[in-house]
Amino acid sequence: MTPDESQTSVKTSQDTRAGRKAAKKASSDQNNLVSKDKAGAGVDRGFALLAKFAGIFILIILAFVAIFLTYNSFEAIYREDEGLVIGRFLSYAWPLIVGTLTVSIIALCISAPVAVGVALYISHYAPPRLSKSIGYVIDLLAAIPSVVYGAWGMVFLSGYLANFYVWVHEWFSWIPLFAGTPSATGRTVFTASVVLSVMILPIITSVAREIFIQTPKLHEEAALALGATRWEMIKMAVFPFARAGIISGIMLGLGRALGETMAVVMVLSAGSFTWSIISSGNNTIPAEIARNFGETGDGTERWHQLIAIGLVLFIITLIVNMVARWIVSRNKEFSGAN
Amino acid sequence: MTQSTKDKTPTASSVQGPAGPSTEVDPAQIIRPKSLTAGNRLPKWFMPAVLAGAAVLGAAISSAIGFTITLWLILTAILYVIGVYTITRIKVGPRKATDMLWRNLVYIAFVLALIPLVSVIYSVSVVGFQGLTNPGFLTSEFVDADGRRMRSSVDQGTEAGEHGVMGGIAHALVGSLAITLTATIISVPIGLLTSIYLVEYARGGPLSRGITFFVDVMTGIPSIVAGLFGAAAMVFFLGIGNSLGLPMPSQSRMGLTAAVALCVLMIPVVVRTTEEMLRVVPNELREASYALGVRKWRTILKVVIPTAISGIAAGVTLAVARVIGETAPILITAGMTEFINWNMVSGWMATLPVFIYEQFTRPTDPNFSDPSHQRAWGAALVLIMIVMTLNLIARLVAHFFAPKKTGR
Known part of the structure; x- marks a missing residue:
């Protein structure tokens, strides 16, 4: 009952005059009938194009992100008056890169076991009626803004941990990580890592939980029927099924930890690079940018350096996220991680 | 086919697993006294008793080192996990003991995850409510009573007790x-x-x-x-x-x-x-x-x-x-x-x-x-x-x- 249908009817009945007349009459009748829907094939095509363009626009935005960062980074390693200054940029960048990786990896080491444990608790240990609401409670952790975590770490947690650092230093100062004067305020790399670990916990938990729940019930029941204890059932039926999912969840958490800014900015009293994680010092890429970008004039070398270091961060997180997705897609056929 | 198997398959609750309660005495107990599912189960008061023991012992050790609540809780948790593992291992067997160990660790992981949540919400609400109830907190800009830009002298006035906390959001x-x-x-x-x-x-x-x-x-x-x-x-x-x-x-x-x-x-x-x-x-x-x-x-x-x-x-x-x-x-x-x-x-x-x-x-x-x-x-x-x-x-x-x- 739409205009283009009447057009086709015109085409098909073109062979005879009478047919054409009849078709014309019919089409004018139809036009009277369908006059409510004036919008024709044009609108249809236009809407399709609009939707397509929105999709392409996202690609353009991402291309812009990459192009802007690369274009503006260029002047951090090449100055018109001095030529190539790549050495200066590298000596500026490497402590930040190492600091970022250190903080994130410590956070991951704290968070991953706890997160998998919580996911197991929700999926296999908690009373079934409660498990959904417990999941909501853990999701609450993700709903708290990062700046609030930063404030919590800065005001409450660092004070608690300061005593712990003194104790650790007393007993374990022969390990390079615990050498150096313990910070009196407790605002160290380790405190920042603890705050980060709390922030990435809900991410890992939610990914792991989803996959634990998808474990085939028959596998679990078969294991139990053969006399396995609950832990043996989890080890034999749940973990092999969920391994890829757990790893990708951990990688996603790592991606989040690498890019997390506010917790580190507020908690860590930054300084030059040191191996000690219990004395103040070190810095991370996001914290460096957040602290200095606001006060840097557009277009100065410092401005370009900060954008370049942002590009480095972007590439690192990109690689981590890609590896996570690659692990998932590689194991898609064998597990529930998809 | 699958449908029919599913129908016949016992549900999770009926194969409760070794740890699950089973009230009736089954023949397996007579044939295999060391069976996991039947006999040799520790009494119900076993876990609370170990927990209480761990708490007391933890309190004793932590007060010897220098009592803090955090230290006491950590020691209690460690002692509890070790205690349950050892007793179960001696009384029942290594498999059941490993099961209990991991079960306790999973529970502890869950509690560990709740601590920061509770702590954050507590610390935000305690001082936050106080801040929220300051007059004009939600309605005024970041200014003093005369509408001028906030500066340190205004807060010094608060310190001297001249007025409450000024400045809103x-x-x-x-x-x-x-x-x-x-x-x-x-x-x-x-x-x-x-x-x-x-x-x-x-x-x-x-x-x-x-x-x-x-x-x-x-x-x-x-x-x-x-x-x-x-x-x-x-x-x-x-x-x-x-x-x-x-x-x-x-x-x-x-x-x-x-x-x-x-x-x-x-x-x-x-x-x-x-x-x-x-x-x-x-x-x-x-x-x-x-x-x-x-x-x-x-x-x-x-x-x-x-x-x-x-x-x-x-x-x-x-x-x-x-x-x-x-x-x-x-x-x-x-x-x-x-x-x-x-x-x-x-x-x-x-x-x-x-x-x-x-x-x-x-x-x-x-x-x-x-x-x-x-x-x-x-x-x-x-x-x-x-x-x-x-x-x-x-x-x-x-x-x-x-x-x-x-x-x-």
């Missing part, structure tokens, strides 16, 4: 509202149209696969990088505009820059949630509409979207909740100010997260930071309440306005 509320609203207005149409393209138009071609992939990539962009992009892009476009002689804002640090940066973070969230919602719309609805001769765009607007609207609304609300708490991109693009600024294209703009950050890291009076902390915790409480309310609204919308399940 109205300017930050306005800024958060304006920036988030602008970001939403830009991102939602783009995100929604993209997911319409992915679900309704694309047929698995390279473009749709590319979009899906790059939306995934965008999800992982660190928020600070999004802020850098916003700043760099704005500098670039202002440069172009100025060279063309168009009237352009004089500096790149403004509300609009922050909104653009937030869009980069918001669009992928909107795309992913709405795409999911559009995909669950049953195909029969679309086909019924086509069968009546309705055009595709009309089908999408009048049939598909109304069916999925509750999910879409919930997804958008969640996306808003996520970006309203973002600090880093706004910090480097819109900065901070003391006064209400409604103008998106001119001047600094205050937002709640940046206000919290500034009050903590640069207290108004460095020697007496209590008023600053009160204001910051108060603002944090407001921010958390906004985010939680948005989350709650999203869940309620998704729950109550979900399309009725038909009896198909």
